[in-house]
Amino acid sequence: MVKLDNLTVSYRQHPALHHISGEFARGSLTAVIGPNGSGKSTLLKSVMGLLRPEGGRVSVQVPSARIAYLAQLTEIDRSFPLSVQDCVLLGCWSAVGAWGRVTPALLQRVQAAVVGVGLAGFEQRSVGSLSSGQLQRVLFARLMVQEADLILLDEPFNAMDSRTTEALLALIHRWHAEGRTVMAVLHDDEQVRQHFPQTVLLARELVAWGDTASALSQPNLRRARALSEAWDDNADICHIGEAPAPAPALRRAA
Numbered sequence: 728m729v730k731l732d733n734l735t736v737s738y739r740q741h742p743a744l745h746h747i748s749g750e751f752a753r754g755s756l757t758a759v760i761g762p763n764g765s766g767k768s769t770l771l772k773s774v775m776g777l778l779r780p781e782g783g784r785v786s787v788q789v790p791s792a793r794i795a796y797l798a799q800l801t802e803i804d805r806s807f808p809l810s811v812q813d814c815v816l817l818g819c820w821s822a823v824g825a826w827g828r829v830t831p832a833l834l835q836r837v838q839a840a841v842v843g844v845g846l847a848g849f850e851q852r853s854v855g856s857l858s859s860g861q862l863q864r865v866l867f868a869r870l871m872v873q874e875a876d877l878i879l880l881d882e883p884f885n886a887m888d889s890r891t892t893e894a895l896l897a898l899i900h901r902w903h904a905e906g907r908t909v910m911a912v913l914h915d916d917e918q919v920r921q922h923f924p925q926t927v928l929l930a931r932e933l934v935a936w937g938d939t940a941s942a943l944s945q946p947n948l949r950r951a952r953a954l955s956e957a958w959d960d961n962a963d964i965c966h967i968g969e970a971p972a973p974a975p976a977l978r979r980a981a
């Protein structure tokens with residue numbers, strides 16, 4: 728469904744992702760994990776087509792209208808004058824189109840999603856007036872109405888209390904059961920072990936990709952930490968033709 732082939736992505740020629748290969752199978756539920764600065768957000772943005780690879784390629788076998796992306800909360804502009812209801816309605820844009828009509832059925836779908844994330848009564852509030860956790864819930868409601876085949880979540884539980892996190896994890900499991908493909912950038916190893924069958928462990932290069940228990944082995948976690956401690960942000964630019972041999976721990980998703 729999403730294939731990375733020797734992918735290198737750089738900012739000002741310093742690689743944030745280095746020679747990554749592997750495949751997210753259709754219907755897979757994958758956590759993307761690694762130390763700060765290990766390239767997790769860069770990976771999701773590359774799959775979304777927001778960043779151009781310096782080397783290699785990303786192949787996505789899903790039309791862009793069927794892809795949903797939840798950016799990190801810090802990257803979202805809250806100053807835009809938009810009500811909660813309209814913000815969620817934006818998730819239906821492929822059904823509404825540029826000149827389409829917002830039907831009662833669509834409004835019902837929006838309302839069910841707003842209620843589903845516990846924000847009944849907030850429909851007319853401006854998104855700029857919400858707390859971070861409330862805004863994150865609105866963005867989840869928008870994903871719910873979007874009904875995408877491929878769902879990319881960048882730190883989706885940031886600013887969420889534990890009850891909301893549990894409810895949203897249940898929603899992610901429902902998407903998985905419906906056969907959607909989900910990848911989520913996360914920081915909590917335990918949460919990943921409990922809820923995500925597949926894991927990509929990054930440290931700018933790929934440390935492991937496969938079933939979560941194997942990917943999050945102690946040697947792999949130690950290697951990710953050691954690689955992150957050895958980073959030199961002023962290192963020479965990447966010579967992208969020189970693909971390293973695959974690490975022994977590297978496993979592809981089934």
Ligand SMILES: Nc1ncnc2c1ncn2[C@@H]1O[C@H](COP(=O)(O)OP(=O)(O)OP(=O)(O)O)[C@@H](O)[C@H]1O
Binds near residue numbers: 739743761766769
């Ligand atoms: N717009 C940018 N310009 C320059 N460098 C960037 C930019 N965005 C990210 N980087 C650098 O690329 C590297 C990877 O960043 P990225 O945000 O993908 O990491 P991450 O694993 O998501 O980190 P975190 O866990 O801290 O959110 C970091 O060294 C970061 O400083």
